[in-house]
Amino acid sequence: MTRTEYPWLLPSAMADPELPGDQDARFRRTVRDWVVDITAFLCAAGLGMLTISTIDADHSTTDVYVFVDALIGAAACCALWVRRRWPVGLAVVLTLVSPVEPAAAGALLVALFSVAVHRPFRPVALIGAGALAAAPVQPYLRPDPSTSFLAATIVGALLILLVLSWGMVVRSRRQLVVTLRERARRAETEAGLRAEQAQRLAREDIAREMHDVLAHRLTLLSVHAGALEFRPDAPPAEVARAAGVIRDSAHEALQDLREIIGVLRSPRDSEGDRPQPTLTTLDALIAESRPAGMKVALVNHIADPEAAPAATGRTVYRIAQEGLTNARKHAPGTEVTVTVSGGPGQGITVEVRNPAPTEPFERVPGSGQGLIGLTERATLAGGRLDHGPEPGGGFAVRAWLPWSS
Template identity: 80%
Template sequence: MTRTEYRWLLPSAMADPELPGDRRGRSRRTVRDWVVDLTAFLCAAGIGMLAAAAIEADRSTPDGILAADIAIGALACCALWVRRRWPVGVAVALVLVAAIEPVSAGAMLVALFGVAVHRPFRPVAAVGALALALAPVQPYLRPDPDTSFIGATVIGVLLPLLVISWGMVVRSRRQLVVTLRERARRAETEAALRAEQAQRLAREAIAREMHDVLAHRLTLLSVHAGALEFRPDAPTAEVARAAGVIRDSAHEALQDLREIIGVLRSPGESDGDRPQPTLASLDELIAESRLAGMKVTLDNRVGDPATAPAATGRTVYRIAQEGLTNARKHAPGAEVTVTVTGAPGQGLIVEVRNPAPTRPFEQVPGSGQGLIGLTERATLAGGGLDHGPLPDGGFRVRATLPWPA
């Protein structure tokens, strides 16, 4: 699909479309063009020969006029070879010639057909109106003994109308083909854009998932490695416990990373193959944080966590995980409280609250993207999330999520 093939689709080009087969700016004919032009020439010549035979049959026509008719008709047929370059001009000239020369009528009809196919409505209407206006001239100047004036005029009106209508039908069909091609091209482009957007959204979702999963593990590594760095004289039991937590956290981080990368390598697998924590997994998260040395209090007021929707439970898990990670980084030594309340039809509320830090500690650098990702998660789940500092210097993260009845 070239630019010139769908110019007529644009509002600025509606008055002058260029369809396949137009000769604007092209100097070479294709094989198809030669075949079409030769056919048009032969049709015009055939009609002209029939008209010349009718004139010859009329004994009242002088031989000189017959010779002139044949010569003018031949020139009219030859003029069709340049109709692709000047279709309107050739058509107007042949309409004027055909008004007084019956042998050029075939060339005039072919020229009208070409204008109707390759030009918009306004020039076609102008040339057609001229042909209709001059239709009575030839029967008046050169009457046919076998046909009345009215009959000849009616034929002179009907033939141009039929040819122009046929040409406009051909043009409409070509426009339809161009439209369908353009729509197909646009549909392919839109499909490619949608696929690219879906890939981008999937990558963003996987990136958020990797952040939520790995940030918790890597924070544990950083905290315990920092403790070993600043307390090289710690008792052997504490060093061994810290080393064990570092080893387990690294192993679990690698395992989570393998699972997420496995999803990327297996696009045909279902979401069930991805890491899918639920609300029932919250106890394991709290236990893991306590094992790392955090003071965490869980207040889970949900009667049966297993009945919570999987997507909602996973969102609660990620919010609690990110809240514990942030508390571990920015409020070391402070006791963190995780509260979960809700029921079917009432929604779920998860809140992670921590007071101000009780002892100085080297802060682990963060990007600040975790809370942004949690807000997006809560919004996509149909709920909302707010976070901010507390008057006592602490921090709170609170999310409200739907739980259909």
């Protein structure tokens, strides 16, 4: 016999593996367990005392038999205190003892109930069949003068079936409660995971927006500050113009940062109070880049930019903004071409191209997260984005976004 074949026969298997609440029951008794055990002991003892009084009322029974019956009945009742550790073994022993000892019948019923509660159907059916087979043996060996053999057999069988059925109902209810608790715990865990995922996605969106916006503003600041550093003898008008651009870019960066922090602090979904960029504001983006010394050519084939969906137009704007930022950092002094084409039903295609730089320059460090963020943004919008070096040198970013007709 191995543990995997008959785990319900071993003392360490007292706890039903299908009922997680039973796993700790074999190690300690709670207040409820003590109340249940005492109640079961008193019920079995009461039935045993009733049986002893019936036997004692029969004048054909000697005092020695009554004493032995009382002693065995008391031992059977006391044995119920180990029913939580040895339910199957106790039920088998009491099934063998009860046919010859009527005072142990109450303890047998309690043991059968315990087996039905704590064990699966197979051992319950086997032990129950044995108890039913032994039911007619007791009235045959120890008949009750006031009850017929048939009536005693039927009553004994009905009591056995009753306690077994009651125990299996209790077991089913416990399994249902355990299942519902597990489902509730799983649902709570899944809800927490969904909330964490939503928070993570929100953080990624905010981080992507912060990168797209602030990187553009800060590169403008870097270009103009670098121009002032390397040309300290520049005319006052040019210095004033560069300082004005720096001031405006810093003001815009602060506004964007304040807007993003407001979104972080606000519990509601908000895009901020400032108007969001669209396809119609693409000209302003290009005009903003030219004072920094960039050579930017915009080729816009969209006949009606205002008719483009707001979300699609905002994505096109962010792609062009990131492309200009990368060209400003990695290919300063080159001419950047921004091409936008398409229409309803065809989608929108945006390309940002720049040739390779011809003069040495001080490289601005970059993490490469901007292009990754653009790829995710285009994918979420239902489009696609490609980027990479050009065959003749330079770099290009190409994206296609849907525009329903």
